[in-house]
Amino acid sequence: MAESVHLDRRGVLFVLSSPSGAGKTTISRKMLAADPDIALSISATTRPPRPGEVDGKDYHFVDVASFKKMAADGEFLEWAHVFGHRYGTPRARVEELLDAGKDVLFDIDWQGAQQLYQEAGPDVVRVFVLPPTMEELERRLRARKTDSDEVIAARMARAANEISHWDGYDYVLINDDVDACYGEVAAILRAERLKRRRQIGLIGFARDLIRSVPDADTTI
Ligand SMILES: Nc1ncnc2c1ncn2[C@@H]1O[C@H](COP(=O)(O)OP(=O)(O)OP(=O)(O)O)[C@@H](O)[C@H]1O
């Protein structure tokens, strides 16, 4: 049997954004459970932890002074104010994951997606997740039972603004059925991984194939 070929490729910076409650975290968890080649960028935030959230796993929960220092020291790839708190993507973990040959998953808002795209351009794949209806969005926020009525009202009030940025994304999906939506997200990631520009060794591999033909006609 012929030896299998392995080509190195550039890592994908895979962004999921949506209005709060549309299902990013749910889809992210499915991706991370199913695919060992992608890992989550763990954000720092000044928001207090929700019940069940674990420091260092869901977020790095920090106070405002620490967050400001991290931002001033250039530790964030991007950061933004969201729902009255600060959220940012620590640069070091992303670089470590990419160096280790992993793709990186980002659960960040539209401001973060824009900044990341400015930093990393075509390595970034941006996916926006829409809820089927605004009523269902509110139902999901309530069903999650993690936020007070005030917090839910503030997130619903902000949802239309978040949705208005849908056209800054490469893909826009409707999360009606979560398994179907996850299937679409997984298909996008598979296809993006195969893009020609990400295959680092492809030029040499194709050139060697051509050269291995003794009397190849390489005229155009
Ligand atoms: N397709 C779906 N149908 C029904 N419920 C769903 C669906 N997708 C997600 N949910 C539920 O909706 C709630 C909100 O989902 P999730 O926490 O993943 O949203 P999110 O976009 O990450 O929100 P946030 O931005 O606030 O972190 C959860 O209780 C989740 O189980």
Ligand SMILES: Nc1nc2c(ncn2[C@@H]2O[C@H](COP(=O)(O)O)[C@@H](O)[C@H]2O)c(=O)[nH]1
């Ligand atoms: N720009 C960034 N946005 C982030 C980051 N981490 C999370 N988020 C977004 O904030 C809201 C609220 O999140 P929640 O956990 O409080 O519900 C949501 O849209 C996240 O995507 C980040 O590092 N940068």
